[in-house]
Amino acid sequence: MLKQLSFLIIQAGHEIKNIYEKKNSLNIFYKIDQSFVTNADYISEKIIIKGLKRLTPNIPILSEENNLDIQDCISCSKYWLIDPLDGTKDFINNYYEFTVNIALIEKGIPVLGFIYAPMYNTLYYTWEGISWKEKDGIKKKIMVIDQNPPTIAISRFHNDIELNKYISTINNAKIIKLGSALKFCLLAEGKIQLYPRFGRTAIWDIAAGHAIISAAGGFLRSMIPEKKIDYIISSKKSIFNPGFIASVL
Missing domain, CATH: 3.40.190.80 (D-Maltodextrin-Binding Protein; domain 2)
Known part of the structure; x- marks a missing residue:
């Protein structure tokens, strides 16, 4: 499951990166609330939803760009929650920090989290109660560090x-x-x-x-x-x- 989820989020991130690097392939739209959404959001979302349905067909999925499915998640003890392109403004304004986010929610608590930063080729995730950072094939455990001044x-x-x-x-x-x-x-x-x-x-x-x-x-x-x-x-x-x-x- 870990390898499959990692592959899925990285695949979505690579598609976003391809659009970012080929500016003539970027299409920008407005949502009902007048916030931005792009074709990269939709492509990433399609990849993730298809993959999650294959991996866990019985777990509902709620996504930012497809939140009409919220009715499927009412009173669910477990569901997937995804943001296919977090930081759309950064993406549009040529900043590198946009990410792809996937979380598994159980009883109202996020028990798994995956965040992939395509332009840094870096994946952060939780697995069995530990947080990890993976970049260029090197994986390491990560922990917060206190510092003063912060x-x-x-x-x-x-x-x-x-x-x-x-x-x-x-x-x-x-x-x-x-x-x-x-x-x-x-x-x-x-x-x-x-x-x-x-x-x-x-x-x-x-x-x-x-x-x-x-x-x-x-x-x-x-x-x-x-x-x-x-x-x-x-x-x-x-x-x-x-x-x-x-x-x-």
Whole structure:
């Protein structure tokens, strides 16, 4: 299963990379909410859904670009949650940090997470409660690393007053701007110590990263204590979670 999932997400990533490198093959569309989506999103999604249906035909699949299937996941104890191209803005604006994300949700908790960064040819994943990084055929176990002052990663396209106020309370912190779920991966391997995100987030944006940092010894906490981060699909639950802080402590 590990090899098959790894092959599947890398295959999807390679198709995205091919479109990225051949700009004349890129097609950009607008979704109902006016956010961007591209043909690369759709091609990646098709590959992943087809592969998951072959591997686990009895487990429902919920994807960002095909979320009408959310009804199939209501009250499910287990389902796949995928973001076929996380960081579409980065992709369109010629940044390298876009990723492909796959998570397996059990009873509202992401128990497996796979994140592939095509332009870095790097795969991050959890397996049997351990987080791993695999690049150029070399696999190594990764763990969070505490450091003071910390390095903080923030989203390139989601800067706001609340975020700036929060960062100003942390003395001497180094700030880096990155796109996509790659921020979770850098936290899991000890390169950053904090990733704050104000405002709501869609469940497919964070599930795989949540699994990876948890297995690496990190934490993902809601900024609204009475609204915890979870991935339970119900008739009352939206596809969004509150803002969060991902950290080593």
